[in-house]
Amino acid sequence: MEPSSTVLQEVEQYVQQRLLEQLPATFVFHNYEHAAEVAEVAEGLAKAASLTAADKEVLLLAAWLQDIDMVNGKADHESRSADTAKQFLQEHQLSDEIAERVAGLILSTQSDYTPDTLLEKLLHDANWSFVGRKRFFKKARLLRLENEHLDKEKFSQAEWNQHILDLLIFTKFLTPWAQEMYGSRKTTNISTQRQNLVEAREDTVREKTGKNFGRGIDTLYRVALRNHSNLSTIADGKANMIISVNTLVLSLIITVGTATFSLDSLDLSGQLYFIIPLFILMVSSLLAIIFAVLSAMPKVGGESFTMKDVKQNKLSLLFFGNFIKIDREIFVNYLRELKKDQELVYDDLTRDLYNLGEVLNRKYYMLMIAYRIFMGGLIVSVTAFLIAYLIAH
Known part of the structure; x- marks a missing residue:
């Protein structure tokens, strides 16, 4: 059975229910809002790339389901989410081929994997599109809160600003459509973050020299x-x-x-x-x-x-x-x-x-x-x- 808009609606409802009800409150970045934003961007990229209906549906299914098992912890959630997505799709009468493709796309989001196919690159760009949006700095603050709560690692303001600057610089869009849609704003965010880093370092010096x-x-x-x-x-x-x-x-x-x-x-x-x-x-x-x-x-x-x-x-x-x-x-x-x-x-x-x-x-x-x-x-x-x-x- 090929995916349909009905299946996508069921997936959206499933993700919404699972993440809103079971996801711990400490996940202030990787939550339902994030999943919905990624799916929305993925749909826009699919349209820009002129994907076939089948490829578009596979991409959107993966975008919605990639963090579905975040409720059981952040570590290795990609492989667990792939298994959960595969099981869910098979239960909804989708073919094994589609379920495997969706699971494969979800696994491609692992940090040690380099996207190769067009769909993998599009999903990658959808995930990282927030670095090229106006709300980036708000999302970055949420990401910091989540990391500090989950990883128990505290950052000074200068350290975090350096981390965010590195994230902006080394995160690259892999498709021309994402680059066109989000590249300009990403460049602006890099410039702003450089200034934030300079100010944070000056604040650190003032604290160490007692001027504060x-x-x-x-x-x-x-x-x-x-x-x-x-x-x-x-x-x-x-x-x-x-x-x-x-x-x-x-x-x-x-x-x-x-x-x-x-x-x-x-x-x-x-x-x-x-x-x-x-x-x-x-x-x-x-x-x-x-x-x-x-x-x-x-x-x-x-x-x-x-x-x-x-x-x-x-x-x-x-x-x-x-x-x-x-x-x-x-x-x-x-x-x-x-x-x-x-x-x-x-x-x-x-x-x-x-x-x-x-x-x-x-x-x-x-x-x-x-x-x-x-x-x-x-x-x-x-x-x-x-x-x-x-x-x-």
């Missing part, structure tokens, strides 16, 4: 680094004040002492009340100057490290005391990798912040010693002067 986190984190580091810098400036100012005052004191002591005393006429016992306080003040001023200079003295040398530490991102090369120890190209590559990963950027800023804290700790520790020596020297020298004066008189 707003200004909060950047402000945190900026304020902390500025505070450290201000504290360092204050410490240097205090050190400069200690150095200036004590240098002036030393200059006065040396000048007055040289003008007042001579070794020929100096009566050490008579001038003891004056010599000892001056000596104490001179020593304390000298020590205060030394510690103030140590506080303000820049530290050029960085941390001790190996190239293994650099590769494992265990130190910050942003500090000039570290990066001057490596080759320029290594430093350039280091910054290139740093710009790709927001975590590395903030880790480096954190290390840099910690290093500044260590420098500040050393500065203020030395400065504290200098101030205590200066204050202690003043107290002791004045006390010594008073005691010596009282004893002498």
Whole structure:
């Protein structure tokens, strides 16, 4: 028995009932709507190719029935659908030859098979016609949802956009009629998808570099680094004040002492009340100057490290005391990798912040010693002067 419009109607009703009632909800792409679209495109291609009535009916039967056994799983559904279609057609009194042809067409949709006959090529083009339609990107989103649910595989936006671009580029229409009907739109979709991929990659870079986190984190580091810098400036100012005052004191002591005393006429016992306080003040001023200079003295040398530490991102090369120890190209590559990963950027800023804290700790520790020596020297020298004066008189 040859296929007829009645058989096609029964097939359509069978596919509609089976897919709508039994197909899991996770099949948001390979569903009844998809089957109907493929059958509609196949009919248009059959008309364009001027197929005989028999070939057209075989093509349409295969288009409707190719995913009929998707209800039992996506894996190897083509072979199961071919068997189900063959059984259904035989039960509806179609000849074994037609049933075999339909089953063969369904098997030709397997991914590892290259279509050879005209009907196989037409079915292939009908299946992939969505890549050359305006609704392609909506269908692509449904395909992503289906793949992620069924295959349990998550894609980043950039990865999925690359996958879709590859799909558009490497999917080719095998008949001139499909190329004429869908080729132009496919080219437009490729152009659009290229731009989508560029934007997705830019978004990925922004995420990795932290630009999508707003200004909060950047402000945190900026304020902390500025505070450290201000504290360092204050410490240097205090050190400069200690150095200036004590240098002036030393200059006065040396000048007055040289003008007042001579070794020929100096009566050490008579001038003891004056010599000892001056000596104490001179020593304390000298020590205060030394510690103030140590506080303000820049530290050029960085941390001790190996190239293994650099590769494992265990130190910050942003500090000039570290990066001057490596080759320029290594430093350039280091910054290139740093710009790709927001975590590395903030880790480096954190290390840099910690290093500044260590420098500040050393500065203020030395400065504290200098101030205590200066204050202690003043107290002791004045006390010594008073005691010596009282004893002498």
